[in-house]
Amino acid sequence: MNLCNIAEHQSIKHKLTMSPSTSIHFFLLLTTLLSLSCLSQSHKISQVNPITLPIAKDPKTNLFYTPIGIGTPQHNFNLTIDLGGPILWYDCNNNYNSSTYNPVHCDSKRCNGNAGCTGCNGPFKPGCSNDTCGANILNPFTDSIFSGDTGDDVLFVSGNTLSDLLSGCTNSDGFSGDEVLKGLPEESKGIIGFARTDLALQTQLSSTHKLPRKFSLCLPTSNNNGPGKVVIGGGTTQPTILVTTTLIVNPFSTAPIFSEGDPSYEYFIDVKSINIEGNDLNFKSSLLSIDSKGNGGTKISTMNPFTILHSSILKPLVRDFVKKASDRKIKKVASVAPFEACFDVSTIDMTVTGLNVPTIELVLKEVVQWTFYGGNSMVLVNKNVACLAFVDGGKEPRTSVIIGGYQLEDNLLEFDLVSSKLSFSSSLHRLKLTCSSGDLFSYPVYKA
Numbered sequence: 001m002n003l004c005n006i007a008e009h010q011s012i013k014h015k016l017t018m019s020p021s022t023s024i025h026f027f028l029l030l031t032t033l034l035s036l037s038c039l040s041q042s043h044k045i046s047q048v049n050p051i052t053l054p055i056a057k058d059p060k061t062n063l064f065y066t067p068i069g070i071g072t073p074q075h076n077f078n079l080t081i082d083l084g085g086p087i088l089w090y091d092c093n094n095n096y097n098s099s100t101y102n103p104v105h106c107d108s109k110r111c112n113g114n115a116g117c118t119g120c121n122g123p124f125k126p127g128c129s130n131d132t133c134g135a136n137i138l139n140p141f142t143d144s145i146f147s148g149d150t151g152d153d154v155l156f157v158s159g160n161t162l163s164d165l166l167s168g169c170t171n172s173d174g175f176s177g178d179e180v181l182k183g184l185p186e187e188s189k190g191i192i193g194f195a196r197t198d199l200a201l202q203t204q205l206s207s208t209h210k211l212p213r214k215f216s217l218c219l220p221t222s223n224n225n226g227p228g229k230v231v232i233g234g235g236t237t238q239p240t241i242l243v244t245t246t247l248i249v250n251p252f253s254t255a256p257i258f259s260e261g262d263p264s265y266e267y268f269i270d271v272k273s274i275n276i277e278g279n280d281l282n283f284k285s286s287l288l289s290i291d292s293k294g295n296g297g298t299k300i301s302t303m304n305p306f307t308i309l310h311s312s313i314l315k316p317l318v319r320d321f322v323k324k325a326s327d328r329k330i331k332k333v334a335s336v337a338p339f340e341a342c343f344d345v346s347t348i349d350m351t352v353t354g355l356n357v358p359t360i361e362l363v364l365k366e367v368v369q370w371t372f373y374g375g376n377s378m379v380l381v382n383k384n385v386a387c388l389a390f391v392d393g394g395k396e397p398r399t400s401v402i403i404g405g406y407q408l409e410d411n412l413l414e415f416d417l418v419s420s421k422l423s424f425s426s427s428l429h430r431l432k433l434t435c436s437s438g439d440l441f442s443y444p445v446y447k448a
Contacts, residue, residue, distance in 0.1 A: 048209050048446045050234030052158050054227035055081060055435075057220050057409075058185035062305035064219050064405060065188050066230065069156030070167075071098025071126070077189040081230070082140070083217070083302045084266040085193025086255070088201050089137050089148060091180060092127040092169035101126040102152045104133040110166060111150060112198070114259075118149055126151060127171040135168030136257055139191065140303050141183025145257050146170050164208050166199055194230070195265040196417065202232045203417075209233075211446060213417040218428075218435035219302070221375070221409045226436025235414050237442045241431060242414065242423040243368040245269055249420075252294025254398060264294070267415065269422060270365035271298040271401060274313065276324055277358050281316040287400040296400045298362070300413075300422075304404035306338075306379070308393040313400060314340070317360070321388055324358035339379070339387035348386065353429045354378065355386055362403075371426045376407045410434050 053066040056078075065078040070090060075098070077090055103126075104110050106117040115134030122128045127149050137146035148170030155162040172180040181188065193200050194215065206213045211233030220228035236242065250264035271288050274281050287310050290297040309317065318341045322332055331344040349356040354375025362370040379389040389406050393399075412425040412435070428434055 048211060048233075050211065050443050050446075051160055051162075051205055051209075051232040052234070052441075052443070053230040053232075054158065055218070055220060055229060056223050056227055058188075059222075061183070061185050062405060063185055063188075064228070064302055065185055066192060068192065071096075071153050072100040073098075074156055078185065078187045079190045079192040080184050080188045081194070081302050082191045083194050083300055084140075084254075085191050085200070085303075086138065086195050086197040086265060087135065087168050087199040088165075088190070088192045089135065089168035089170065090190030091172045092125070093171050093173045096127075096169075097125045098153055100154050103129040104150045104152060104166065106131050106133050108133060110152075115147070115150075118147060126153070127169045135170070137168055137170045137180065138256060139180065139182060139184070140256075142179055144179065146175065146180055162205070162209075165201070165204050168199075194415075196267070197265045205232050215415055215417075216441065217302075217408075217413045217415070218411070218440070219405060219409045220435050225434050228435040229441060231441050231443075233446065234441055234443050236412060236440055238440065239423075241425045241428075241433075242412065243366075243425075244421050244423045245364040245366050245368055247415070247420045247422050248290075248297075250290050250294050250297060250299075252290075254294065254299070264299075266299050266301070267422070268297050268299045271362045272365060273363045274317065274401075275361050275363065276317070276320045278361075279320065281313065281320060283312050283316050287313060295398055298401040298403065299399050300403045300408070302405050302408070304402050306389045306391050306406050307404040308391055308397070308402040310397055310400040311392055311395045314390060314392050317390060318388065321358055321360070328356075328358075330357065333385055336381045336385060336387055338391045339381070339389065340392070342381070342385050342387040343378075345380070345384055345386050348374075348378075352432065353427045369426075370424060372407055373427045373430070375427055375429055376409060376411070379406060412440070 055064050055066055057064055064081045066081060067076060068079050069076050075096060111133030115136045118132045118134045119130040120128035133150040135148040135150045137148040148168045150166055150168055152166055155165055170180060194202055202215045205211050216231040216235050218228045248268045248270050250268050253262040254264040254266050287296055322341050329347060331347040333342050333344050336342050353373035355378045357374045357378055360372045360377050377389055378386045380386050410428045412428060414423040433440060
């Protein structure tokens, strides 16, 4: 006899030994409690932990990647992390196969139809099936958009087995050279996207695993200091180290392929001014705004190794930075491409936040500052020379400021996609922390 049956049996027994009025009240109360108890038993609540992915840095490309297992048998891939990437896609070349792969049919409700319908004359395998929902395979380092298939397969992420997740796959053997994977780390076999799209990994996990629509990103300075992390559905144990700004939407798409009227799915913030040690740079402030055609503004990117600036912003930045450095007796040396301002390392002191150089601040809409110390503003090009890690984006770039991966290293970023807020820490080194610090992240258990 289960608990509900025992309670029912006891209620009948007491009913027979009590006075009629007392018996009725007791029976009604116990029946109510019984119903609630049995209802909770019939709807058991499952618990879900945030999903954590370790991040490593590729020293050749200065890009970042994470290991993921896909399919049956499990194939282990390194996938490059792209904040602006719309999907997770991987190379399902002639050496790849999976018995758990299910192509999404063109007529399926899960197919958005943006990439048409694909077919294949070869034997069935991932990337070769008929009447399959197409996938646009985007690699920002190529001038092409590659065709691929949309499929559903099992993913293995840091000890978690994840199902019902859509991804794109394409057969690199069907294209000339290494075009599909061009520019990615040598061991990378695709891209994992975290943009504001339905097929981005964090969006799918929020839907299938009932995780909060947020994720934290912390890129490592080097692999010697331990891995960085992406935590989907979780945040930091130390929220007081963060300041918050609004994520804004560029009403015009910045993707290589889009429909007219589509807004950008990349992450933009509202920078009002840029200064060096509190002194504003002198340039047209309108460059920091998004104009009526979607040009200008500031976005965050993990696919650009270093921050890219409009020429009209870089020029005063270099000029003022060199002047401030000279005031500190820091010796300027010949430029090293692609950087314009380089210095003799022996003339620069070292601090906990890196080389002791003038700080660079982005002043944001809420009058909060994102400060870049020497560890994020100076890059060592050889043992004797360090350069200002900002590069020229030309006189007519689509976006005026693209904050690159080097400036994000050992900075904790939390993206809240419900409130459209970005919280960030500036350099964790000033707090004697790194992205791999064990007590930096919290892993709450959510009810699904």
